[in-house]
Amino acid sequence: MTGKSQIADRIAARGASRSAAAAAVDAVLGEITSALAAGERVTLTGFGTFEAAGRAARTARNPRTGEALEVSATTVARFHPGATLRARVAGGSGEPLGAVPDLGSLQGLTASEPTPVETPVPAATSSVKAKSPGGATGKAAAAAKAKAKAKKADVKKRADAAKKADAKKRADAKKAQKKADAKKSSSKSKGKGKKK
Structure with missing residues (x-):
């Protein structure tokens, strides 16, 4: 399973320092999270669209007891994949797109900069270190x-x-x-x- 750490490793393998790559991943995820929390829609052309959507209050059932439960209205994050992402996934092409042209600008980022929201990495993936930039290999x-x-x-x-x-x-x-x-x-x- 690929997580934030593995994504940062892959970016670092394409020309950035490991700390700058990790900071860039954290910064992007933090900005997406902040925008969604503010009710904004985030569109990454070719990749997809993230949006905050309301879910109405409803009555649900506890599967064990069959007891009716009232679930209050809430806002959830939704993702709609873009055309490029759908085509790549359908084609099974897991190959990286190639070197990122301008990673020099990532060097200014440092891992110590605070990010608005920290997305936790599941414990199972945080202890696994990828041996190559291929990630799950x-x-x-x-x-x-x-x-x-x-x-x-x-x-x-x-x-x-x-x-x-x-x-x-x-x-x-x-x-x-x-x-x-x-x-x-x-x-x-x-x-x-x-x-x-």
């Missing part, structure tokens, strides 16, 4: 790949075991049927001998 990706491989092997092993057990059951049933048939024919032939 580090330890997390390797662990996820190994886990998926192990799961696939486990599923295959279970399927093979089920097939073997099924084949054994059928073979045992066939044997039992043959035995019963043999016993039946044996008892019939004994019965014929007595009648004579």
Whole structure:
């Protein structure tokens, strides 16, 4: 999973210092958050539009108890992807766009500048350090790949075991049927001998 830290690493790999890249990411996210909190709409051409939208009061149900709950009206953040973003995601192109032309202006930013709102990074991603600017190609990706491989092997092993057990059951049933048939024919032939 890619987080703020990994995005800052990718920007730094394209020509900025790590602290300037982290400060730039924080500054952009802080400005978007501040604008949304003020009820403004933020449009990043090609990427998408962020907007604050009202959600009306409603009655909901607690799924465990079925009890009716009153949910008050609130404002939520919504994102609508732009045409370029939709096309890139649909095409599966995860390649970076290339070097950012003017990262020299980022050098003036410092990580110590306060940002209006700090967006927390989930604990699971903050401890993972990416090995390359590719982001998720580090330890997390390797662990996820190994886990998926192990799961696939486990599923295959279970399927093979089920097939073997099924084949054994059928073979045992066939044997039992043959035995019963043999016993039946044996008892019939004994019965014929007595009648004579």
